[in-house]
Amino acid sequence: MIDQTTIPTPVEVHGADGTAPGTPRFSFRPVDPAADAELLHSWVSTERAHFWGLTGASVEQVRTEHERIAADPHHHALLARDERRGGTPAFLLETYDPAHSVLAGRYAGRHGDAGLHLLLPAPGSADPGNPVTTGFGDPGAADRAGGTESGYSAAAMEASLEHLFADPAVLRVVVEPDARNSAIQALNARCGFRPVERLDLPSADGSPAKTAQLSFCTRSDFAAATGRPADTVAHLSPVRWATANRHLLAKALAEFSHERLLEAVFRDGTWQLDGPGVRYRFQARRYALDHWDIDAASLRCEERAGHPGEAREGGAAAGVGRPGDVDPGPDAGWAPAVPDVQRFVTAFRDVLGLSAAQLPVYLEEIGSTLASHCYKQLHAVATAAELAAGTGDAVADFQRIEAAMTEGHPCFVANNGRLGLGTDDYLELAPETGSALPLEWVAAHVSRTRFTAVDGLDLDGLLEAELGPELRSAFRTRLERACEETGLDPADFLPLPVHPWQWRHRLSVTFAADVATGHLVHLGATEDLYQPQQSIRTFFNRSAPERHYVKTALSVLNMGFLRGLSAEYMDATPAINDWLQGVFAADPELDPGRVQLLREVAAVGYANPLFHAATERDSAYRKMLAALWRESPAPRIGPGEQLATMASLLHTDADGASLAAAYIRCSGLEATVWLERYLDAYLVPIVHCLVRHDLVFMPHGENVILVLRDGAPERVLLKDLAEEVAVLGDRTDLPPGVERLRAEVAPEDHGLSILTDIVDCFLRFLAPLLEREGLVTEDRFWSVVAERLTDYRARHPETAERFDALRLLEPTFRLSCLNRLQLRNNRQMVDLTDPAGSLAYAGDLDNPLSGR
Structure with a gap:
């Protein structure tokens, strides 16, 4: 905010100011x-x-x-x-x-x-x-x-x-x-x-x-x-870089140990991991599901003398013995070294299964994840208590939390890769910057484009609601002028939003022929401003929150995939959402007072004929231009209610306090009562969908929005539906257009959608956070989870046999490893034509729900 009304008219600056060279005037x-x-x-x-x-x-x-x-x-x-x-x-x-x-x-x-x-x-x-x-x-x-x-x-x-x-x-x-x-x-x-x-x-x-x-x-x-240097990386300081490395190295040691890629030994009161020319010592607490909680401050890295690669603390040869010295014992020849995650990955590349082709890309993703952590150290300054308390503006608080999160996916080590974004792109587009920006729009010729919508919604109605009459009229005028040069009919075009980066860096270049021939017309930017969400290619409308989320294609490599959007998948998206809405509406257990769907109400996809003919079905070139509109949560909340993605429960502030614990304290409820309300709204409906309808979701933290009142869970909103749901087996009838949801998965693995995606990939992290803050013991936490499942089974004796077949309460279950997938192929983590067949397993985990 500035009011500099008392300045003379600006004129040229003189080069010399009389001060010593390099001294600020x-x-x-x-x-x-x-x-x-x-x-x-x-x-x-x-x-x-x-x-x-x-x-x-x-x-x-x-x-x-x-x-x-x-x-x-x-x-x-x-x-x-x-x-x-x-x-x-x-x-x-x-x-x-x-x-x-x-x-x-x-x-x-x-x-x-x-x-x-x-x-x-x-x-x-x-x-x-x-x-x-x-x-x-x-x-x-x-x-x-x-x-x-x-x-x-x-x-x-x-x-x-x-x-x-x-x-x-x-x-x-x-x-x-x-x-x-x-x-x-x-x-x-x-x-x-x-x-x-x-x-x-x-x-x-x-x-x-x-x-x-x-x-x-x-x-x-x-x-x-x-004419100054562009200092867009000011957050990359030595101190913050060192802190980021300690944090990410602790996570790497924890998650790679969890996935049984590494095996540390407990010796002399500390854990030790030996590698080629390096070793690591640390303090850790182990929890159920072979979860490691490593104290980042306790990490000690050492390098064997003469082994190249790792910077040393205290000088190049600190702690290295000299010829003629008396052998001091097993630590002879080891020198302290600074924690360095990229060095760690390089040293353990064979153990981690990184090929020569994968290693440099994975190192780049690690570097980007470290850089984003440095940024977050500077800017994620609100405490967990402040975030939980909110300001009374539910929408603003929702987006404040979305930008405040520091960790990303809890399982993946390299979870902020975003390869393809430059420094200016990062500051404009990364979710943690809290930025809000206009989206670009293009008009695509109908010969290459298809629009679909849920029953009762047409294109005119959608565009009028999303753009407003003035901007829509301006876009129409620009299209008409462009068509004057090409002879194409403006009536034969479909408008759609595109990610700003995608237009600048991919569409205007890769699809240059489409632009030149007029089949793809750039219309300009929206008046509304949109905030990038944690999923990076999805935007929330900050100017008009009641308007839809917009999900766009983004050809940036992040966490195992180029984040494109399949034009083919978009075709069936509204029909899938209509079907899901019908399933929920007809099932009393899926009470909207506990669980609701944020439908993807419309979608549009563009198929470039040249690249479509030249590529196979799953090619990234077929996922460069598509978009969908998803219902906003803003109209779903009432006075006094709050919004937060479930992923934010795992957020911890600079003092290590978690948002989940802060919400529990705000609610005034006993921790176990809070957990019961949360699990009844989240876990029980997801289990019921699998038991009753063979329907599985990808219910990770970003795909679930919590609606809270005074910090207590009221209900959940499920999103990201069409791309991340499946129907297992052939018991459930699917209407035409929805058939692609059917997936062939061995019956004995059906329960893994719960045990892996919820128990291992989310609750495994939540339980230690709440125990660490003294709210509920780990043992009691898992007892509450098991009680909610057994209570569900008792309420539905008619499906008890199907519930038991899922083996959710059995002593063990197979350990499905996410990092192993990314380490194996960090450009295409899973074959989307056979996702179940792409999974990587590493033995069994003891099930903390068993015997309770």
Whole structure:
């Protein structure tokens, strides 16, 4: 937020400023309300500074205002000093957090936003005791003391932005001068600010109400405008990189041990893992399901002398014995080394089964995951208690939690690969940035495109609801103009949204022929802003939350797949959702008071004829342009209710406190009662669908949205339906168009959809979190889970035999390994034509539900 109404017209900046080479011209110190009140009064009490709201104020009033600012943790006032003039006070810089200002809720904020106020006083007023000789003199004409130095405004603004961007947590500076102030807008543009929209802002902190010109300046924008290096990787510091490596190495050791790729031994009070030229020692606690909870701070890495590759702590040869020394024992020749996940993966490449082709790609995914963790260390600063408490705005809180999550998929080690995104792409598109951006739209010729929708919804109705009449009319006009060049009929086109990255990097290049011939027409961007979700290619509408989620194709490699979207699969998506809705509506056990579906109501897919003919069914080239619209949860919630994806329950803040535990405390319920309500809404309906309908979901954390009230689960909303559901066997009749859901899975493996996807891949992580915070013991946790299942069985004696056939309560079950799949082929983890046949198993796990 900025109101820099008191600046001279910007002119050219002089190259030399009289300071020593490399010395910044301006320095900054906090305003001292008592000592600086008189000076600041001379700057802000004039009519020239009327937008600061202190015109005619007394010195005491100015002092009081700055005492208020000094007491506000989200607002800071700094006095700039001109080091070229011996530290003379030069101008006032105020910075603040827009989320705690009049801008809150009025613009699409994101992590790393910082607001800015800048007040440049009138020439000659910087030192009220000597207003002439200490004015902003021209270095080329010192005799004009008191005049305006050429380029002074730009120099002050650049110094202010440089000061803000020196904080690596600041990614974008937000300003909002009065819309009538053309001079400040010109200066803003010169320093890299991009105008976004006009806002009517109420008065705040004494400032008058105004119509403001909202503008943003990113690190890249500032660099491009001023010729500086683009510092878009400021989050990659040595300290944060070391922290990220410890965190991810602990996870790698835990999950690879869980999947029985590694086997540490307990020796002398610590766990030890030996590898080729390296060894690792750590403290860990082991839980049910062979779950390892490794203390990242306890990790000690060592490298054998002469073995290349790992950086050492304390110098290149720290701890290495010298010829002639007495052999100190089994630790001779080992030197401490810094934890390094990429080095770990390289050392254990054979044990992990990484081929020569897979290794570098997997290392790149690990590097990207580490980089994202560094970013999250800076920006995921809200505590679990704060996230659980919320602000009273259910939609904003829902998206705040979505951006605050730090871990990603709990099982996968390389879970934030996102290969294909550059640094600017990352800051714009990664879910953890909390960004909101417009989606691009294209029009695709019907000869290559198919639109389908659920019963009762047509294309016109969807487009009118999603775009509104004005934008839809503008898109229609652009299409008509494009068709004038090609001779194609505008009536023969289907509009659809595309991911911004996909348009810039893939469609406009790979499908250039389609663009050139007019079969694919770029229509432009939406007015609505959309926030990327944890699934990265799905967007939530922040401008109009009642409008649909939009899921798009994204040809970026992440967690074992290029995240495309199959045009062929889109064809049947609405029919599958109609069928599922019918199943739920006809089954009393699937009470909408406990569980509901977020339907995918419409879908569109584009088949490029050239690539379609040149590729096989599962090719990524057939998944480059498609989209679907999914119902939003926003209209489903009532007053006082909250939303959060189930994945967020596993989120832990910087102090290790979990969101799940925070919700339990907010609810005031006993932990076991909270668990029962959660399991009755989530686990029991999923089990019932399998028992009664042979219907399995992929019910991982991102595919389930919790509806809570005062932290207690009320019901769940299931999403991502058409691509991630299946019907096992042939007991259930499927209508035409839905037949592709049928999957042939051995009857003895039907229960693994529950035991693997829910018990091992989610509840295994939740139980230790709650025990660690003293809410419920692990043993009691699993007893509650088993009780909810046995209670379900008792309520439905007619299906008891089918329930028992799933063997959910048997002593053991097969261990299905997700990381093994990614390590085997991190570009195509599973053969989608035979997903069950692609799975990797590693023996059996003891079932904590057995015998309870």
